[in-house]
Amino acid sequence: MTDAFLPALAGIVDDAGLVTDRARMASYLTDWRGVFTGDALAVVRPRTTDEVARVVQACAHHGVAIVPQGGNTGLAAGATPLGLERAIVLALERMRAIRTLDREGFTIGVDAGCVLADVQRAAEEAGRLFPLALAAEGSAQIGGLIATNAGGTAVLRYGSMRALVLGLEAVLPDGRVVDGLRALRKDNAGYDWKQLFVGSEGTLGVITAAVLRLFPRNRATATALVALDDLDAALALFGMLQDALGETLAACELFSERCLELQLAHAPQRERPLPRHPWYLLIEAGSSLPGLRDALEAALAEALEREIAAEAVLAESSAQRDALWLWRESITESERREGASAKHDVSVALSSIPAFVREATSAVEASFAGARVLAFGHVGDGNVHFNVLLPPDGSASSEEINALVHGIVRRFRGSITAEHGIGRYRRDELSSHRSESELSLMRAIKTAVDPDGRMNPGALF
Numbered sequence: 001m002t003d004a005f006l007p008a009l010a011g012i013v014d015d016a017g018l019v020t021d022r023a024r025m026a027s028y029l030t031d032w033r034g035v036f037t038g039d040a041l042a043v044v045r046p047r048t049t050d051e052v053a054r055v056v057q058a059c060a061h062h063g064v065a066i067v068p069q070g071g072n073t074g075l076a077a078g079a080t081p082l083g084l085e086r087a088i089v090l091a092l093e094r095m096r097a098i099r100t101l102d103r104e105g106f107t108i109g110v111d112a113g114c115v116l117a118d119v120q121r122a123a124e125e126a127g128r129l130f131p132l133a134l135a136a137e138g139s140a141q142i143g144g145l146i147a148t149n150a151g152g153t154a155v156l157r158y159g160s161m162r163a164l165v166l167g168l169e170a171v172l173p174d175g176r177v178v179d180g181l182r183a184l185r186k187d188n189a190g191y192d193w194k195q196l197f198v199g200s201e202g203t204l205g206v207i208t209a210a211v212l213r214l215f216p217r218n219r220a221t222a223t224a225l226v227a228l229d230d231l232d233a234a235l236a237l238f239g240m241l242q243d244a245l246g247e248t249l250a251a252c253e254l255f256s257e258r259c260l261e262l263q264l265a266h267a268p269q270r271e272r273p274l275p276r277h278p279w280y281l282l283i284e285a286g287s288s289l290p291g292l293r294d295a296l297e298a299a300l301a302e303a304l305e306r307e308i309a310a311e312a313v314l315a316e317s318s319a320q321r322d323a324l325w326l327w328r329e330s331i332t333e334s335e336r337r338e339g340a341s342a343k344h345d346v347s348v349a350l351s352s353i354p355a356f357v358r359e360a361t362s363a364v365e366a367s368f369a370g371a372r373v374l375a376f377g378h379v380g381d382g383n384v385h386f387n388v389l390l391p392p393d394g395s396a397s398s399e400e401i402n403a404l405v406h407g408i409v410r411r412f413r414g415s416i417t418a419e420h421g422i423g424r425y426r427r428d429e430l431s432s433h434r435s436e437s438e439l440s441l442m443r444a445i446k447t448a449v450d451p452d453g454r455m456n457p458g459a460l461f
């Protein structure tokens, strides 16, 4: 069967579209963290929706599973073909055209393989803003961002990917193309099926294109880094800033002193931005109207006076803004360089963040000697990346730490994945965090759309 399968693929895509050389396949078979490595019959790199549809039909005919892959920056091993006997990796990287840009209508139509940074740039060149922003934006693709309902640093103001998708084109597991590439803001004609694909992690079909919302560009941006003595202050400051800055508040990113120290350890040439404090909040506001910087400065002055903030620095130039953002954006990279870690992408009710982080930190430190907590995240969204560097002596496993932390998340009625998804990394835990009725509804959707279970088996379910 495999003998006939690869020639069938070769009849659909060009030479560069079919990779079977093991060395060239390697980077597609390992996840971004380098923790999970799988195997596949081939990596297939189609150039058009029609090619995707024909590849998917060939897979259906030959009983081969499909693992869609975008930029391979996902943190849940959803794009890694683990433990699959007959599977291909379907990489969308050659489908990167900007199909349409409607400046007056504030929309952009793109192929699924478009890299996020390219979409941001195209919008900017047209005097518009595509607001989704995250540290992997130089590699993550629109299809992957939709399939994981990515969040990032601007969710507070613009919502996650779900709020940014107006239209979608997808290839179903039997090879049919569903064209929902509409640019409508209001549309109540039946089920909003495109939303099923948002956050589906490649388990329902292959996303091939999307129409996305654009926004007016911010003419003014004000960015500050604030040092805090405790987590309650972070919550208090967030409330103050919302009152003072309203909807112009676009980002409120938290990280601990240990996150900062780790970056200094891996990039000693960088200079500490503020004197040492337990916590830092990176704040950004954006607006088309003047007076923003003054408003942020006044709010921070009040926070310092009321001793909510311990120290603060305001960016005076775009270079300074970028430098401040780097302290938030390079945490994940320095964590990877430091070694193995147990990742937790949790969300709890906003007002529970201080209690959750305190309780989980004490529990981890009491139970696992040598484990180091790296807590950071999108505080305005109640989303904490509560990552734990494993003890260097190997005395604790990632699974043991996950079990402890996720048990605490359950007690707080939180979520074990706020933005990275379930994938294969958290699959076995899903059933403990969703009710039987929710799980059976999810399974019914999966079975209705993908009855043969060929789309990304092993991810999510």
Ligand SMILES: Cc1cc2nc3c(=O)[nH]c(=O)nc-3n(C[C@H](O)[C@H](O)[C@H](O)COP(=O)(O)OP(=O)(O)OC[C@H]3O[C@@H](n4cnc5c(N)ncnc54)[C@H](O)[C@@H]3O)c2cc1C
Pocket (backbone or CB within 6 Å): 032, 067, 068, 069, 070, 071, 072, 073, 074, 075, 077, 078, 079, 092, 112, 133, 134, 135, 136, 139, 140, 141, 142, 143, 144, 145, 146, 147, 148, 149, 150, 151, 152, 153, 201, 202, 203, 205, 206, 207, 208, 332, 333, 419, 420, 423, 456, 459
């Ligand atoms: C440094 C760093 C920072 C990050 N920061 C954030 C953050 O702030 N917020 C956040 O939400 N995430 C973050 N992530 C996670 C990651 O960037 C996102 O999950 C992103 O959406 C993945 O996009 P991708 O194109 O790399 O997808 P991949 O990793 O290739 O795939 C992810 C999942 O989507 C599926 N998929 C991919 N393409 C398609 C398609 N065309 N059709 C159907 N299914 C598809 C895959 O099968 C897989 O299940 C970060 C990752 C890194 C490495």
